[in-house]
Amino acid sequence: MASTDKPTDPEYNKEAPPPPPPSATVNCFAFDITLRVLLFASALTAVVVVVTSNQTKFIPPLGFREAKFKHSPALVYFVVALSVAGLYSIITTLASLSVIWKPHLSTKFLLHFAFWDVLILGLVASATGAAGGVAYIGLKGNDHVMWNKICNKYDKFCQHLAGSLAVSLFASIVLVLLVWLSVYSLHRRIPK
Amino acid sequence: MDGVRSDVKVVESPRRVRISDAFLRLFALAFTLVAAVVVGVSKETEIVPITITPSLPTLHLQFTAKWQYMSAFVYFLVSNAIACSYAAASLVYSLAVSSSFNQDAVVLVLSILDLVIMALLFSANGAAAAIGVIGRDGNSHVQWRKVCDMFGGFCHHFTAALVLSLIGSSAFLLLVAFAVLGLHKKPK
Numbered sequence: 257m258a259s260t261d262k263p264t265d266p267e268y269n270k271e272a273p274p275p276p277p278p279s280a281t282v283n284c285f286a287f288d289i290t291l292r293v294l295l296f297a298s299a300l301t302a303v304v305v306v307v308t309s310n311q312t313k314f315i316p317p318l319g320f321r322e323a324k325f326k327h328s329p330a331l332v333y334f335v336v337a338l339s340v341a342g343l344y345s346i347i348t349t350l351a352s353l354s355v356i357w358k359p360h361l362s363t364k365f366l367l368h369f370a371f372w373d374v375l376i377l378g379l380v381a382s383a384t385g386a387a388g389g390v391a392y393i394g395l396k397g398n399d400h401v402m403w404n405k406i407c408n409k410y411d412k413f414c415q416h417l418a419g420s421l422a423v424s425l426f427a428s429i430v431l432v433l434l435v436w437l438s439v440y441s442l443h444r445r446i447p448k
Numbered sequence: 449m450d451g452v453r454s455d456v457k458v459v460e461s462p463r464r465v466r467i468s469d470a471f472l473r474l475f476a477l478a479f480t481l482v483a484a485v486v487v488g489v490s491k492e493t494e495i496v497p498i499t500i501t502p503s504l505p506t507l508h509l510q511f512t513a514k515w516q517y518m519s520a521f522v523y524f525l526v527s528n529a530i531a532c533s534y535a536a537a538s539l540v541y542s543l544a545v546s547s548s549f550n551q552d553a554v555v556l557v558l559s560i561l562d563l564v565i566m567a568l569l570f571s572a573n574g575a576a577a578a579i580g581v582i583g584r585d586g587n588s589h590v591q592w593r594k595v596c597d598m599f600g601g602f603c604h605h606f607t608a609a610l611v612l613s614l615i616g617s618s619a620f621l622l623l624v625a626f627a628v629l630g631l632h633k634k635p636k
């Protein structure tokens with residue numbers, strides 16, 4: 257019906273998509289799902305470790321003082337960003353699983369995955385940078401502006417932060433790999 | 449219908465994609481360069497009156513704010529410099545090989561590198577912004593006092609650099625997005 261009024265109808269008739277080799281597609285998506293589950297695990301770990309980092313200590317002139325992540329806007333941003341990444345990874349894992357049942361959706365999903373993965377990578381990378389910048393000041397202090405270090409007082413708090421930062425760095429590497437995988441799979445679909 | 453539309457685009461796209469790609473790289477180059485320079489030249493010396501106790505006379509001490517003093521700002525400057533030199537190199541590379549070589553492989557390699565540089569820039573922006581927020585507001589819980597009331601000029605310079613670097617990193621993000629779209633739009 258559409259072919260009668262379109263000038264490009266020879267191409268349109270040729271357009272019946274050749275089915276991609278199913279085994280390769282499924283392999284790529286199996287790797288994709290593995291990476292997404294890893295992303296979910298690392299985002300969840302990072303959030304839980306930061307949220308449970310509260311530490312109350314007796315600091316001589318001030319009395320009991322508490323260190324928690326809510327006191328720093330950068331750490332709040334970190335928790336929010338990693339939670340978003342965790343939720344995103346759940347949704348995309350389900351979407352990726354659905355591709356295994358319905359392979360004809362795969363190209364469309366690859367495109368959307370690549371876009372959103374890049375955005376989430378930006379989010380996670382900036383959150384890691386923000387938390388890392390603040391944690392570094394907490395570890396070393398800064399004499400020039402008289403910001404004193406706090407990690408000599410709140411040891412458990414800082415250990416939790418360090419662990420969580422390492423895990424979120426891992427999460428951003430996983431995201432980079434995910435985008436590479438999407439770009440590579442899209443690239444492989446181009447006939448030589 | 450969808451197949452027809454994507455085919456029509458493919459006919460005219462390679463040249464247009466290449467031009468928009470080059471423009472985005474130029475954009476990213478300019479913005480990260482200016483951000484790095486603005487941070488590099490920002491230096492402010494202020495004489496700050498300090499009162500220790502009301503009985504003693506007020507001390508006038510000289511303080512200098514420089515980017516070298518804060519590790520997050522050093523990271524910011526270095527990342528912007530790396531992104532800027534990468535943008536220049538990739539611009540030259542993509543223009544030089546544009547016609548002679550296998551275009552798809554070039555797009556693949558460049559988009560992978562773009563992605564890494566984008567992540568680097570985003571983390572530098574995050575670190576610098578987090579330190580900037582502490583500098584503006586201070587943090588009363590750990591007695592880090594604000595410094596932007598003393599060094600207003602330095603903070604304004606720095607905010608400008610942060611915005612410029614954000615625009616530069618968005619240009620890298622768009623580069624990756626356009627590369628993915630270009631790969632997707634190729635005829636199957």
